[in-house]
Amino acid sequence: MPQALKSKRFTSLLQDRRARVSEQTQANRTDSYGAARSEKLKVSGIEHFPVKEPVSGRRYSVVKVLTEDGFVGFGEGGPATSREFAAAGELLIGLPATASEVARKRLAEIPSLKAAVNTALLDIVGRFSKAPIYQVLGGPTRFKARGMTPLIGESNESLIEALNVARNAGFRAFMVPLPTVAARNQGRAFVLAARKRLEQLREAGGEESDFVLDGAGVLSPGDASSLASEFERFHLLWFDEPCQLTNLSPIRKIAAETVTPIGFGRFVSNAGVFQDLLREQLIDILRPSLAGNGISEIRKMAALSETYYVAVAPHHDGGPIGTAAALHLAASLPNFFVQQIPRPAAEADRRMRAELAGVAAERVEDGYAILPTGPGLGISVNEEALKKYRDSGV
Amino acid sequence: MKRRQFITTLAGAGVAGQLKLHPALGAEPAGDSGVSLPSPLGARAFRSVGSKVKITNMKVFGVSLTPDSDRPYVFVKLETNAGVVGWGEGTLEGKAGAVIECVNDFRDFIVGSDPMQVEHHWQSMYVHSFYRAGPVIGSAISGIDQAMWDIRGKLLDLPVYELLGGPVDPRGVRGYYHANARSREDLIRLRETAHEQGITCFKSGIPGYYEWIETHSKIKQAVEGMELLREGLGPDIDIGVDFHAKTSPTVASILVKEVEPLNLLFIEEPCPPENVKAMARIAARSTTPIATGERLVAAYSCRELVAMGVVDILQTDINHVGGITALWKVGAMAEASGISMAPHACEGPIGGLATVHVDAAMPNFLVQEICSGVQPAMKEKVWEEWLGFPAMRMVDGRFPLPEKPGLGFELSEESLKKYPFGGTRPMARVFHRDGSVAEW
Secondary structure, three states: OOHHHHHHHHHHHHHHHHHHHHOOOHHHOOOOOOOOOOOOOEEEEEEEEEEEOOOOOOEEEEEEEEEOOOOEEEEEEOOOOHHHHHHHHHHHOOOEOOOHHHHHHHHHHOHHHHHHHHHHHHHHHHHHHOOEHHHHHOOOOOOEEEEEEEOOOOOHHHHHHHHHHHHHOOOOEEEEEOOOOOOOOOOHHHHHHHHHHHHHHHHHHOOOOEEEEEOOOOOOHHHHHHHHHHOOOOOOOEEEOOOOOOOHHHHHHHHHHOOOOEEEOOOOOOHHHHHHHHHOOOOOEEOOEHHHHHHHHHHHHHHHHHOOOOEEOOEOOOOHHHHHHHHHHHHHOOOEOOEEOOOOOOHHHHHHHHHHHOHHHHOEEOOEEEOOOOOEOOOOOOHHHHHHOEOOOO | OOHHHHOOOOOOOOOOOOOOOOOOOOOOOOOOOOOOOOOOOOOHHHOOOOOOOOEEEEEEEEEOOOOOOOOOEEEEEEEEOOOOEEEEEOOOOOOHHHHHHHHHHOHHHHOOOOOOOHHHHHHHHHHOOOOOOOHHHHHHHHHHHHHHHHHHHHHHOOEHHHHOOOOOOOOOEEEEEEOOOOOHHHHHHHHHHHHHHOOOEEEEEOOOOOOOOOOHHHHHHHHHHHHHHHHHHOOOOEEEEEOOOOOOHHHHHHHHHHOHHHOOOEEEOOOOOOOHHHHHHHHOOOOOOEEEOOOOOOHHHHHHHHHOOOOOEEOOOOOOOOHHHHHHHHHHHHHHOOOEEOOOOOOOHHHHHHHHHHHHOOOOEOOEEOOOOOOOOHHHHHHHHHHOOOOOOOEOOEEOOOOOOEOOOOOOHHHHOOOOOOOOOOOOOEEOOOOOEEOO
């Protein structure tokens, strides 16, 4: 039999078998939570706070979940519509806050709220247990979590200024944007411009500053490959989203050619995509989006990548409640490497973050974020501030 | 110190009380705690985020239900300064003495450490064992890991499956017994009992021992045995058949193809576990789902099976794979590839109950084994005598979920004394007609 036919038969047999077995798994049986056995921690209501940073315009949503027995939990995710939010509320009322796997299944069709709800439920469980979320998850594997912040600026000069400000705020790792991408396959001048940018930043930051180059998924595979090879001896922490993750063949080429570590994941919302990248050794650091996946989902992705000796550094471009969730996640993961923590340039935006969750929530010292130690998320969320910064566009 | 002093009452734990930290879970006070305990390497770094709870003693018990048992239970008990104790199981068939010694080898890792940090200790026991873990180290880690989860649940006041985000199905965990019946009449009787009790699944084995290549009569006998199972148990009961790695890939391939029309739930271990490509060769030849994994240790050992997409069902055993921590990770990894979980359980009641907790939290959970028949025997009576409830007995085809915090049972050391350790005994040793070694 020709090889192609053989593998086709194998694939279809496999799918057939998998389908037969998976029909019987727990997730595919009818949800039997109609009359939940547990009387404690039943979700009684949900509130939604879409918020927006006044200067940067960064938008995210905060969810507040209440239980019949008087517990409250907060969680943050990406922007969501009020319709999505109302639908999520209907799906969750009556469910015990502990049953986050059931919430995950029920919210499968509303991905924008999965993360926020997951954090809020874990916040409730932590408050019930009078323990930080990382204690619920499996205890701290580290006592502080390395932080990394994206530098914002167009010119090299503005980035150096941002670097100095971020260094003073305690960061030692920075994500750097590419020089403006004018066209596909831009050749040597572009590569040299990127190199010059990073060299100037290293000179300004000193030897103990480290860098992630943010490809943001905009480069052609050719340009990505050239850059990856150019930076091999510069020792980036990693090259993030060097090209679009549309299929694996260009990534195979980049990963095979370069020793520069490669990160992917901010656009990924399915562990299966990471499975493909890991299986073929195409990824050095998992970058799942915090806003799109949430703590429990990322813990599963991390369990997968641990067996490939690959670390996790969740992508985070939201607010301080998200940062707090990320730090609990970081504390719980054996294969955590660094947490991205946004640090807006404008004072007004930073004030908003401090008002939402307190200044301590995003404090970084000598390169490391301090772990929260209170119950649940370990921060106190200021509802007045949530209202004050309401995103009127939602 | 009494547990009561650590656990504040939950009454009125509403808005006003909920931001208070559990008194035992707060960071350590700066001064000396007054208790003289060893400080394990690396523990001091966690003063700012760890808990005040410390493991004060670790005990390991070999428990033989019969003096010549090949699988004396290996139970681990961790005692803490919070008045809470935790139990775990690391029973390894045929190697009880080795696991007991291995648990003791981990004493320096455990006594004086914070039981809340189960993931951290798991990593340390696994990574700092340097050679990584085979079944002996894996089983020792399993026992300690389960005991820590038991303590964690008790301190956090939740059953372990709720700490893990479950239960996915609050009615309990679907299970199967072994079909200890060979004749058509016995199988029909078993089917009737199953229908009465709500049991939906059974597992059976294939008879005899198999050589590298098999004769027509031997293959026919195995196929007819499986056909008889389907005929006797009827069309609506799920059937797993355990090849127990007795067959070579060559022989297994023939069998898995022959029995396609029987629509078995799975065939288990169609060949030994060391060679994933050999397993893949068998799996590629049949629509019958393939299950394996009971002998694998840590999620690492399942990686290739999952990556190659070879199997449909993973069966890692909570007493060998590395406890709750590792079984949960295997489940998470399998989930990403659409693989289901049907954990193996053929040891004692602690591991059995621990695995039910993990099952309850896995969306890709399929069915849970217990090496028991529909009628409880001596073993099940002893378990009930120890734990005060019929552990690992199904109700309506499901293992009920424990409701108490932690693993959800109490066990006294005293009750184990009736079954002293009878020493290590080998598992079955079987030989072919020509005297050569056979797989059992």
